[in-house]
Amino acid sequence: MRGAINQRLYVIYSAILSLFIINMFISSNVLTYIVGLLAIPMLFISFWGANKLFRILGCVFISFALILFIYAGLPIYEIPLYMTSTMPLLAFLTLLPWMNSIVRAGRFDRRINEVMKENVSDLGKLYVRSSFTTYILCSFINLSALSLSQDVLLENMSKMKKKIKDSFISRTTLRAFAVALVWSPMEIIVAITVDATGVSYLSYLPWLFLCSIFVLLIDWLSSNKRFNTISYEVSSVRRPREIQPKQIAKQIAQLLFALTIFLVVVVSIGNYFDLNFILSVTLVILPFSFGWAVMMKRWRSFFAIGWSTWKQRTNSMQNFVVLFLSLAFFSSSLNETPFLQLIQQPFLASTERPLMILVLIQVTYLVMSMIGVHPIATIGVLIEVLQPLYSVMNPLSIGMVMITGALATATVGVYGVTVTMTSMNTKQNPYRITLRNLPFALLFGAVGTLIGFLLL
Incomplete structure (x- = not known):
C-alpha cells in the first residue's frame, strides 16, 4: 500500500501545489483553508518516506509548533491556515527538474x-578544469551536476591512490558546487532570501557573482599549488572523445545566453504582475524550458527525459515536504507568541555593532x-528573527550573509545532502570531507561577511 502511494506522490503533490498556485491569483479564503487541510495528510504521507534526519527535524518543529500554538490560545480549527507559508518553495522544487532536463536533452x-x-x-591543471566544468553545470542543473562530475572524475582517476582521489574529488566538486549556486536564481536559498529581504535579485546579482568568482579564484590558486606536483594519467577504461574547443565554447555561451534570457523573463514577469521572486521563477521554468527545447529542435528528448526525471524527483521529495510543512507550522505559530521577541534580543542588542550580527x-x-540541521531550516528561523533589523541595517547586507553562510555549509554539513552524496560516491568518511573543506567554508563565509559589511 505504502509503495503504491510512493509511486503516485507526484500526482498528490502536483494537485495540492497547483491548487495553491491558483489560489495565489484568486485569493479565495475557502480554497486557502482547503489547501491547508490537504497539507496535513500531505505531511503525514511524506513522513514515512523521509530520511531519519528529516523525520527528527519534522517532529521537533511540529512539537514546538503545537506548544506555541496552544500557548498563543489559538483555536484548533485554524491549524490549516498555518501550514501553507512554505508551499511556494515546494512548488519551486517540483518544477526545477524541467530546467535540469533541458540541459540534459541538449x-x-x-x-x-x-x-x-x-x-x-x-592534478593541479585537472583541479582547475574539473572545478570550472562543475561550476558551469551546477549553475544550471544544480545537484545533478555534482553527481555527474564526481562520476566522471572517479572514472578518470581510477589509477590514482584512493587517498589522493578522495581528497581531490571532495574538494573540487563540493567547492565549485557551493560557489556556483550562490548567485543562481534556481537555488532555493537565493530565492528565499530575495523574497524575505524584499531586495531585488538584480541588486544581489553583481555582489553574489563577485563573491563567487573571488572565492573560486582563491581556491584555484591554492589547490593548483597543492596538486600540481602530482602527475596525472587518464584511465584507459574508456577512450575519451576528442574535444572541440570551439564547440565547447559555443555551448557554454549558449547556456549563459539562455540563463540571461531566463533572468530577464523572470524579473519582467515579476515586476509586471507584482509577483514575488520564487513564484516568478516557478511560473517561468516550464514554459521557458519547453520554448528552449523547441528552438533547439530537441523537444522530444526534452519530454522523454523531463517526464521521467520529474516523476522520479517529485516522488522523492518527502524530505523537503516534511521539512517545509513542519517549518511553516512552526514559524507561523512562533509569530503569534512573544517568544520571537526573546530570540530577536541578541540581534537587536547588537544593532550598534552590525559586523557582530x-x-x-x-x-x-x-x-x-x-549538528545536522538543514540550512533551509536555519534560514526559515533566521528570516523571522532578523526581520526587525531591516529598518536599521541594509537588508542587502543581511541577505548577502544569509546566502553565503547557507551555501558555505554545502561543503561541510556532515549530514547534508551534498556531503552525504560525496561520501557515498567516493566511499569515504563524511567527517573527513568536512574537516578537509572547513577552511574553505570559513573563507567563503568571511568573504560574504566582508562584502555584506562593506554594503552597510
Whole structure:
C-alpha cells in the first residue's frame, strides 16, 4: 500500500501545489483553508518516506509548533491556515527538474564534462578544469551536476591512490558546487532570501557573482599549488572523445545566453504582475524550458527525459515536504507568541555593532549544519528573527550573509545532502570531507561577511 502511494506522490503533490498556485491569483479564503487541510495528510504521507534526519527535524518543529500554538490560545480549527507559508518553495522544487532536463536533452552536460578529459598533465591543471566544468553545470542543473562530475572524475582517476582521489574529488566538486549556486536564481536559498529581504535579485546579482568568482579564484590558486606536483594519467577504461574547443565554447555561451534570457523573463514577469521572486521563477521554468527545447529542435528528448526525471524527483521529495510543512507550522505559530521577541534580543542588542550580527549569522549556519540541521531550516528561523533589523541595517547586507553562510555549509554539513552524496560516491568518511573543506567554508563565509559589511 505504502509503495503504491510512493509511486503516485507526484500526482498528490502536483494537485495540492497547483491548487495553491491558483489560489495565489484568486485569493479565495475557502480554497486557502482547503489547501491547508490537504497539507496535513500531505505531511503525514511524506513522513514515512523521509530520511531519519528529516523525520527528527519534522517532529521537533511540529512539537514546538503545537506548544506555541496552544500557548498563543489559538483555536484548533485554524491549524490549516498555518501550514501553507512554505508551499511556494515546494512548488519551486517540483518544477526545477524541467530546467535540469533541458540541459540534459541538449547534451550540454556531456560536452562540457569532456573538458576534464583532454590535455591534462598534472592534478593541479585537472583541479582547475574539473572545478570550472562543475561550476558551469551546477549553475544550471544544480545537484545533478555534482553527481555527474564526481562520476566522471572517479572514472578518470581510477589509477590514482584512493587517498589522493578522495581528497581531490571532495574538494573540487563540493567547492565549485557551493560557489556556483550562490548567485543562481534556481537555488532555493537565493530565492528565499530575495523574497524575505524584499531586495531585488538584480541588486544581489553583481555582489553574489563577485563573491563567487573571488572565492573560486582563491581556491584555484591554492589547490593548483597543492596538486600540481602530482602527475596525472587518464584511465584507459574508456577512450575519451576528442574535444572541440570551439564547440565547447559555443555551448557554454549558449547556456549563459539562455540563463540571461531566463533572468530577464523572470524579473519582467515579476515586476509586471507584482509577483514575488520564487513564484516568478516557478511560473517561468516550464514554459521557458519547453520554448528552449523547441528552438533547439530537441523537444522530444526534452519530454522523454523531463517526464521521467520529474516523476522520479517529485516522488522523492518527502524530505523537503516534511521539512517545509513542519517549518511553516512552526514559524507561523512562533509569530503569534512573544517568544520571537526573546530570540530577536541578541540581534537587536547588537544593532550598534552590525559586523557582530553578520558574523553571528555565519556562525549560526555553521554550527547548525554540524549538528545536522538543514540550512533551509536555519534560514526559515533566521528570516523571522532578523526581520526587525531591516529598518536599521541594509537588508542587502543581511541577505548577502544569509546566502553565503547557507551555501558555505554545502561543503561541510556532515549530514547534508551534498556531503552525504560525496561520501557515498567516493566511499569515504563524511567527517573527513568536512574537516578537509572547513577552511574553505570559513573563507567563503568571511568573504560574504566582508562584502555584506562593506554594503552597510
